[in-house]
Amino acid sequence: MAILSGPGLLYTLRLHWKKSTAGAIVFVAGGYYGIDRFRAHLIRRSYCQRAKVYSEELLSHPTDNNRRMMVFLNPAVDRGNPRKLFQKNVAPILHMAGIDVTVVESEYEGHLRTLMGYMDKGLSGIVIAGGDGSIQEAVTGLLRRTDESSIASVPIGIVPMGKSNSLAGKLFRSEASDVRRLCDAAFSIVAGQTQPLDVMSLKSENKSQPAVFSVGLLQWGLFRDTDRTLDKFWWTGRFRGFSAYLWRTIKGPWPHQRHISVTVPETQAQQSADQPGAASTVAADLRQGVDTAALQVCTPLASDDKLDQITMKIWPANVNKNSFIGYGWRKHVLRQPTEDLPTAFELTGTEFQLNLPEDEVSWFSIDGEMYEAQSVKITLLPKKLKIFVPER
Template sequence: MVAVFRTLRTHWKKSIFAAGLTVCGVMWANRRHDANLVRRAVCEEAAKYGRQTLGVNERPKRVTVFLNATAGKGKAKNLFEQNAEPVLHLAGFEVTVVKTDHEGQAKELIGALDNVDMIVVAGGDGTLLEVVTGMLRREDQASFSKIPIGIIPLGKSNTLSKVIFPDFEDHVRCITSAALAIVKGSTIPVDVIQITGTVGKPVFALNELRWGEFRNAKANTSRFWYFGPMRKFASFIGSTFKPWPPTHNATLRFTPAVQRPPLPPERDAPPPTRPPFLFRLIARIRGLWPTHTAEDADIKEVEWDELNISSMEVAVRTLNHQLDATKPEAVEVCLMPESFSKLDFLKAAFSKHNLVDMIEGSCKTLQVQECVLHPESLDSPFDIDHEEYDAMPITVRVLPWKLRFFCSSTARKQLLQEVQPST
């Protein structure tokens, strides 16, 4: 024993290195073991649903998965195959995996999709944007948009998944729980913002539109690749050497927020029964004479307000981050003040919190139902759900409760806590 301590003391540098390597190895093995236990527990629960007996006229649910294999620095395919795909198969689903390999492919493929019960998006915000836009550009979008959507968070940015799966910080737990939520079938409705430009087809987003200096500095990060892990810091530092403050001028026209329609049912209600012949005859006779209701007299033309803005950053975001059924039918327009110091700019840039949430006290916030943004300069592009689009005059409109997403039980309870039991 004395000889062992003498050796450790003599070779103390090698001893410290070996001890550190051993600790790292033990921690890595422990994480792998915990991840395997999580996968096993989720698979066993999913298998219970798969063993349920189907009726004579029932068939397994058909699931189409749009997998962005390049998401998450190329790790998305392995993460999906290890943590999510076994859960869907064990639940008895007919799973079809569509791998996308270039930008815009998911948008094109979903336009031709047919005979599907559920859609799953395995990727990040960009993949989800393409799928949602493709769904709502279809001619039959009114019926096709009722198909529930599942999210497997595999991308660099997974904004909506953090809202509908708020309980899980560990990546493996979040992926397996998202897959299990698809199996269980609990859903919540979310808003969509329709962004229509002067050129091209409309884009449909779930999170936000950004336009300004923070967006530009973040987009330029890849140009500073030679700084390695400090490239983001270098990009924001480089932005402070421009004429300060960098302002973006535009004209904003908007209509005020209105009361949101009631929360739709989780599942479509059965079609109403046909009334008796006598009632149908009376209703048809009444329809021959025009009638005027009190609501017709109250209809007024919507008034538009106009505002000239000069801001460092403009953000138009949905209210999906608020799990509250009583929120208004609106989008949030956040205008960052132009009197923003360079130090505050750098602090906000490297905060782990959402930029708008961090500087909410200094931002001017408007809740509007519809708005028209007309930039004076088109040099700085837009950022829509972390995807770059050319700047142009745009119209942004909220589509309340437009899509339904699979979620955790916690998120659904939080959404329904303000709703009366009668609804």
């Protein structure tokens, strides 16, 4: 008796095309997920094997194998589960290298500044697992200590886990995957290669207020105020940056002009008198005061400047709307390196006195952290700290 064959596979797929399509999508997505997980596993294993080589070398020199480090982890950073990221991608590499690691989690905003005051200066290194704000808090806490000159010799490791990782972006490969960047950061700590880091000090006229320190940039005015509104446009998805910049040109006065003045030390102006666009050519105008929409002050690392100088950019009061919207599109949607809008003044030096209006409340963004804006003396502290960097 002949056995009747049923309908073929193609016929079944065509008959149930909706289920077949859904199943194919799930199958392909699961395949890509599995491949990514396997690649991440290979990356972690490779770095752990390299760290083990360092551990064996240290064990061959018993007097040099006592490496103690303290990790300060910010569990509130806006990036998945930071504890899990650290335990899965960073901790195994440090342990394989034979480093004695103690992990301390911050519990509230400003906690890292307090923790830095109790840190043992006999450590082999400090590791900051967080974003730009966490680094800024830690640096400020370190340099406010009475023994800051000795504690500054303890190298700092950066593990990028925050929403904004500008400093880490200068140190590690920006095109690498998240797993590889975390492993790169961990292995730079294991390798122990360091380089000096310039720090910017901001001291107000109120002597009762302690100085604030920055390793990146200070922002004030139009760009800073607009960037702080991005979360309000979450419903626009990846276009929230563009939406915020567009809405800023529609709502309220355009632009919100403010009057500021900048004082440049005479010695600094004289030293740069022969340079085109130098501080001496604009010092008189800035001392009298100018109207501006925004300003930005960068450390040498943040501005990619090879010289040990601060860069101050002051934008004109009449920023073009179309250029402003285009800048927001390139910065937040395309995420491409973008040329800044034309500035009215651009200064370089090691010290500035910035005077702001006292009749209205405004805010600084210092490495992503909010501080109430006021007149401040800005000073560059060259090569003040040491940070772990990738092997060259």
